[in-house]
Amino acid sequence: MLELKNITYRVSSPDGGQTILNDISLTIPDHKLVVFTGPNGGGKTTLAKVIMGLVTPTSGQIFYNGEDITDLGITERARRGISYGFQQPPRFKGITVRALLTIASGNESLSKDQCCRYLTQVGLCANDYLDREVDVSLSGGEVKRIEIATLLARGSSMMIFDEPEAGIDLWSFARLTETFEQIHQTRTATMIIISHQERIISLADEIIVVGGGELRHRGTTEEIFPLIMADTLGSCPVLSR
């Protein structure tokens, strides 16, 4: 179980300070699929990064499986079972897809068949990609899918995906949602997915709308989806006139 208690993140700037996350408290039980959604700049990614340790909150505490992990670094959190799929994954000159999956799995003798399984789950053909370097020769969508495959290879108990749909074509996206659904059904991991996609939102046990650095709404798809639609239309000053 993941617990965030009174998480606040403030940044200072020349014209004063800005609160990015404001006193957020949140509990996510094991094996749930939770979607963070909400307007751009609302704090979704920062909140997810706080969980992985990529951003250090100004105040507040984080507990994972009962342990206070607030002061733990990224590596320690990763070793306790938290993983993170970047919205814009980095590229590595000289590191092949296979090497990256091997690092992710922590198994130096990761077999080709296993690599193939992870790549198939994100809609890539292993034969075309295993020996390719994760460098600029790959398209944004390809790198993104390889990024997601590294999380599958890692097999952690908590997987955080930051906009997994971004840059991915419709056909591959369908394959990807099947994979999320499968992980969810087999109850092998807790998933936090930052997304605006209706298809992903519809898979969620709970939707959390993050906006203005706060949790605006929480609830099931049925409860929250109409609110999102209303909010979306209502937020346009031209349309609302």
Add this chain to the structure above:
Amino acid sequence: MFNEIDNSLLEKIANLTGKSVDALNIRKDSGCAARQSTEHIEITEREDKRGIVIRIKDGTVGEKCYIPVIITKTGLQEEVYNDFYVGENCDVEIVAGCGIHNSGCNEARHDGVHTFHIGKNSRVLYAEKHYGEGDGEGKNVMNPQTVVYLDEGATMQMETVQIRGVDSTKRSTKVVCGAGAECVITERLLTHGHQEAVSDMEIVLDGEDARGRVISRSVAQDESTQLFYPRMVGNTRCFGHVQCDTIIMGDAKVRSIPEIAANSTEAQLIHEAAIGKIAGDQLLKLQTLGLTAEEAEERILDGFLA
């Protein structure tokens, strides 16, 4: 005949582990420690200067020739001239390399001058690994010069590696490509401490449809310095590509000056050069996969120089 230090050096620079090989010449402390010719590859002593002559007969396919040099005496300095004559229609691999174990306080230096004449339609894979070690204060210095003449349709794939231990190196490479010939040079270099490395390269695409490619990847750590000067010259219809990438760390200094020169409207030449530190998001990504920051850095460098 070979002690533990020799065997370790030979394994590091030429992957020689005592198993039988095709042609072989091991130079140790300025003397010949082993020599073996085959039916197709003849190795003989040079008469005019220090060094050897390697003659590979026409049509030799699938044979390997090892010519490593090891230096284990502090203060030993030598210049060696090796000439290679590769016949026509060959497909061979030549493994060179130099390993120095310097446990004294004097400079040990090996300046190797290799000249290749590669016959029509022959294909040569040339690997050269430089390695230095030893707990003495004496410097390990290697200044290799490589000159390659590629006849019509010939191919040279040259892979040079120098990872740690060489205090000073000045590398000079010149390749002249005939019609339809191709040379691919892959250079891997890591300097640390106060080491200095200079790589001066000239590839002349002289014959029609000649192709040249230089892929240089280096890592400069601590207070080391590196200077790259790869030049690609196109004299006719040809294609050339120079790519230099460096990761800079600590207080290192790197200059990279790729040059392309076209003497024909049909020459198509491209160069790319980049110097930068390890990207922060690369380190963060690998940390999210459970590596420490130090392990992540090592993986990134290993991959980059692989």
